[in-house]
Amino acid sequence: MPFVIVPTLSLRAGLLMSAFLAAATIPSAVLASLVGRKIPPLFSLPFYGAVSTGCVLLLRLCVSGQALLLEDLGVYVPLAAFNGMMLELALVHPRRRASDALHDAVMMCFGFLLVAAFLSALREFLGSGSLWGVPLTAPIRIRGLVLPFSGFILIGFLSALFRRVDSIIIGRMLRASRRTAKQGGDAV
Amino acid sequence: MKLRTQNPPHIRSRESNLTMMTDIVIATLPLYAMAVYYYGTRALLLGGFGVIVSSLADGACQLLAGKIPNIRDLSGAVTGLLIPLLLPASAGYSMILLAALFGIAVAKQPFGGMGQNIFNPAAAGTAFAMICWPKSAFAYPIPFERLPAMVDDTVRLVSSPAYSLSLGGTPNIDLLDMLLGNVPGPMGGTNILVLLTCLIFLIVRKTVGLAMPAAFLGGASLVALLTPRVDAPALTAVAYELMSGLLVIGAVFLINDPVTSPKRTLPKIFYGFGTGALSVAFRHIGRYEESFLFALLVMNATVWIIDVWGEHLAHAMRRKNREFKTNPPVSEPAEQDVGAAQK
Numbered sequence: 001m002p003f004v005i006v007p008t009l010s011l012r013a014g015l016l017m018s019a020f021l022a023a024a025t026i027p028s029a030v031l032a033s034l035v036g037r038k039i040p041p042l043f044s045l046p047f048y049g050a051v052s053t054g055c056v057l058l059l060r061l062c063v064s065g066q067a068l069l070l071e072d073l074g075v076y077v078p079l080a081a082f083n084g085m086m087l088e089l090a091l092v093h094p095r096r097r098a099s100d101a102l103h104d105a106v107m108m109c110f111g112f113l114l115v116a117a118f119l120s121a122l123r124e125f126l127g128s129g130s131l132w133g134v135p136l137t138a139p140i141r142i143r144g145l146v147l148p149f150s151g152f153i154l155i156g157f158l159s160a161l162f163r164r165v166d167s168i169i170i171g172r173m174l175r176a177s178r179r180t181a182k183q184g185g186d187a188v
Numbered sequence: 189m190k191l192r193t194q195n196p197p198h199i200r201s202r203e204s205n206l207t208m209m210t211d212i213v214i215a216t217l218p219l220y221a222m223a224v225y226y227y228g229t230r231a232l233l234l235g236g237f238g239v240i241v242s243s244l245a246d247g248a249c250q251l252l253a254g255k256i257p258n259i260r261d262l263s264g265a266v267t268g269l270l271i272p273l274l275l276p277a278s279a280g281y282s283m284i285l286l287a288a289l290f291g292i293a294v295a296k297q298p299f300g301g302m303g304q305n306i307f308n309p310a311a312a313g314t315a316f317a318m319i320c321w322p323k324s325a326f327a328y329p330i331p332f333e334r335l336p337a338m339v340d341d342t343v344r345l346v347s348s349p350a351y352s353l354s355l356g357g358t359p360n361i362d363l364l365d366m367l368l369g370n371v372p373g374p375m376g377g378t379n380i381l382v383l384l385t386c387l388i389f390l391i392v393r394k395t396v397g398l399a400m401p402a403a404f405l406g407g408a409s410l411v412a413l414l415t416p417r418v419d420a421p422a423l424t425a426v427a428y429e430l431m432s433g434l435l436v437i438g439a440v441f442l443i444n445d446p447v448t449s450p451k452r453t454l455p456k457i458f459y460g461f462g463t464g465a466l467s468v469a470f471r472h473i474g475r476y477e478e479s480f481l482f483a484l485l486v487m488n489a490t491v492w493i494i495d496v497w498g499e500h501l502a503h504a505m506r507r508k509n510r511e512f513k514t515n516p517p518v519s520e521p522a523e524q525d526v527g528a529a530q531k
Contacts, residue, residue, distance in 0.1 A: 140282050144320040153294055 003083070004116050005151030007076045011132050014120025015113070016069055020077055022109040023055040024084025026102065032088045033101035045085070052084035119154055203394070205302070209262035211395040212441065215386040216269045219376040219437075222369060227277040228334040231375060234272035237281055241288040242268030249297035263302045267291050270310035270441055273376025274434060274481070275317065276328045278339045283321055287313035307488045308448045310441075315481040326351065326477055328372035347477075348373040350432040354477040358418045359428060366431040374478075377437040387440045396444035399453055400460035404439045405430065407464030415472060429468060433478040438467070442481075448488045455498035463487045 003021060008014035028051050039047055060077060063070065070077065125131050127145035129138050144150050216235075223231035246264030247257035259265070271287045272279065291313025296305045318325040327345035329335055335343060349359035349371060361371050369379030376383075390396040409426050416425035430436065443449065443463055450456050463483055470479030 140286070142286065142320050143322075144316055147319065156298070 006148050007073045008116050008120035009146050010124040011121045012069055013072050014116040018113040018116045020080040023059040024052040024080045025109055026105040027055045028052050028084045028088045029101045029105035030098050033098045048085040048088045052081040056081040205261045208395050209266050211393045212266050215390055218382050219273055222379045222382055223375045226331040230335040231277055235269055238268035238272050238284050238288055239265045241285050242292055245289055245292040249293055267309045271314055274314040274374055277375045278329045283317045287317035290316040303447055307485055308442055308445050311481045311484045331370050346372050350477045353417050358420055363427055377434045380431050380436050383436045383440050400443050400456045401439040403457040403460030404443050404464040407461035408435055408468045411465045411468040434480045438480045450491055450494045452498040455494045459494055
């Protein structure tokens with residue numbers, strides 16, 4: 001959660017953070033499914049650490065021109081590498097097929113990207129009065145949104161919203177299945 | 189013998205949420221009257237706007253939570269009335285709107301609504317508004333300058349005595365003027381005499397007690413006495429500290445919130461003293477010239493542990509009292525005159 005809240009004060013920072021997390025997570029997940037079972041437990045920590053760190057460093061070299069953005073992300077870039085490593089270490093049974101592992105990792109990173117993009121866009125637009133660095137006239141400027149506690153509050157409201165939407169969808173599905181079961185019973 | 193059945197509760201008190209909130213609403217009316225006297229009808233517009241936004245937000249949040257909206261308990265209205273009093277009379281409507289929405293939708297309803305909130309909604313909302321608009325929240329109009337309904341750049345805004353104190357200077361204002369409210373400051377926070385009258389009214393009505401406000405002002409005075417910020421006699425420095433900012437209005441309306449304060453008397457005293465001391469301490473190290481709201485929110489978060497401590501203390505005292513009654517100390521028998529007894 002700190003990854004999606006603290007450094008995502010602008011849309012560009014949010015997307016870059018998502019890219020770093022994807023760089024740390026996806027290769028580690030695929031490698032874990034391919035060779036994870038063959039690596040002795042003693043060597044899994046350095047192995048996953050090397051893979052995550054290497055991928056993050058590679059991406060950092062590619063975006064080394066964005067010095068200001070990288071400065072905004074600060075310590076969260078190496079933390080992204082650490083996160084990728086810990087995620088694979090926590091998986092007791094990695095996926096047997098590389099395609100499943102890739103699917104899992106991509107969907108996880110995509111979910112992070114969606115939340116990070118939404119949060120960072122909202123905080124940049126309403127908090128800083130710009131979007132993607134382009135100054136815009138927001139209907140109201142809420143400078144408190146750039147503070148971390150506002151990010152936590154926004155995440156809380158987003159979670160509540162998704163739970164509400166989820167419960168509505170599940171409720172409709174339950175009602176539909178009950179209707180179907182009732183019709184089937186009537187037919188019998 | 190004729191038995192009559194009756195539905196509970198069998199012991200009824202005249203006091204209820206509605207009566208308490210009504211008392212607080214009545215207590216804010218003199219402050220609004222003084223604000224209208226100093227700044228014009230804009231004060232009333234801000235108060236009315238705050239009440240409408242808070243009440244609607246309260247009802248909407250209750251609807252979203254699947255409850256039947258109950259805005260007749262006036263808790264939302266009290267929040268809406270208090271927020272403009274904590275801000276300048278020149279505060280924008282967007283500031284009041286955001287403060288009310290934050291106080292109700294973030295600090296009150298997610299925790300369960302009326303009676304279950306941890307943080308004081310008015311304090312939380314106003315603190316958030318101060319963070320979002322630090323320049324507007326601490327720039328005050330001059331008393332007796334009538335403000336238009338929509339404030340623009342032509343309105344002259346100045347700093348308050350609290351700002352002078354934060355810079356280490358002595359405010360160039362007479363203490364009597366500070367007592368009467370003839371100083372730039374929060375809309376409801378400058379009229380010290382009226383505030384003290386409101387406190388007396390609330391105490392007489394038994395809506396609030398004396399313990400917490402007294403402990404609060406005592407704690408604030410002690411820290412102000414030990415660490416004066418002005419080069420003046422000790423009592424003068426304390427008077428400047430107490431009469432500037434939101435300390436007195438906080439002592440009357442915010443610290444006495446029955447939901448966010450402890451339940452027993454000794455914990456209340458501890459809580460009040462701690463809040464007062466922390467408020468003045470924050471003035472020394474805080475970023476803003478007025479830090480009472482942040483100190484209050486910090487102490488709100490500790491009320492649960494203060495209550496636990498208070499219960500343990502109450503049980504220990506009851507145990508000691510029971511032991512004392514069942515085994516009272518026996519006094520040593522007087523020396524008997526053996527010779528007299530034998531005779």
